[in-house]
Amino acid sequence: MSVRSSLTGPFAEITVGTGDAAVVFNLPKVLLCNSSTYFKAALNNGFSETATQSISLDDESPEVFRTYAAWLFEHEICQNVEQLACFESHMFQVYIFADKRGIIGLPNDVVTKLSSFWCDQNISMGVTTEYLPQLSSSCTLYQMTLDSMILELRASDKDNDDGFWQNFVDHPKVVLVDLFKKENMFPASFQGFYGCFKSICHYHVHDDKTEEDACIEEVEAGRNVFSHYDGPSKQIDWEW
Structure with missing residues (x-):
């Protein structure tokens, strides 16, 4: 399925971070599943995440996930370096996140x-x-x-x-x-x-x-x- 056709759903709700710093992302399920072995399993395994189509990632950074979410649509890393406190640190964090989530x-x-x-x-x-x-x-x-x-x-x-x-x-x-x-x-x-x-x-x-x-x-x-x-x-x- 193309990005264009995925925009009509279905969607999955991903909550990233904890407390007041948590950010909710509503993303096309097909993009998540096609990009990640973790999301494919979580959203299709028949457990609670599958029923609600929602996942909580309280051990991840919302900014790192935002880079991943943008990458899903852009097909490349579109990160404005000037908006980051440390570009290198952010890239290492994105790599570690991607490795952990099977992206x-x-x-x-x-x-x-x-x-x-x-x-x-x-x-x-x-x-x-x-x-x-x-x-x-x-x-x-x-x-x-x-x-x-x-x-x-x-x-x-x-x-x-x-x-x-x-x-x-x-x-x-x-x-x-x-x-x-x-x-x-x-x-x-x-x-x-x-x-x-x-x-x-x-x-x-x-x-x-x-x-x-x-x-x-x-x-x-x-x-x-x-x-x-x-x-x-x-x-x-x-x-x-």
Whole structure:
């Protein structure tokens, strides 16, 4: 069913957050179920959520859910960075939410958005210190973040920046071990802030080659690329 035809319902009521901060979203059931294994099960399993077509997510952020709800209709992450206290933090939260709720495609879009953001913006080490330990070390965002940190490390004037290494040592030991293991694996040719983004589908999860080829075309056309990114978008095969 298309987005256009889904606008007439049926709808599901999703309450996100707790107390006065809770926000109610009324969204087409078909969009929720098609995008998420969690919502598909909750709204069709025959239990109370199915009968009422309502779900309470009191452990989620309304702003994170709002980004997801907009993504359902827009088919990409349309997030105004200037309206966020921390864009990077928000993107990590969206990724964690999508992973927990079995949302298909949104994690790939977060990876694209963050990778293109880090092409010309310094990585917030405070954000990575907080959120990397919350990710599985095997997930794509964890690996892409480490690789982006390596690129920033290699491009920095480490010898003349007294506080440079402090940014890294604040991370948990397990993250530092993974970081320096990867750093030793990459050849000297792994340089430049475009290193991850120019082969972004290396960090995506695709069902097949057809889906990957379509994703590459969309990235090159600007889908989910950070709005202020002005570098090359032509994708090449991962070469390291």
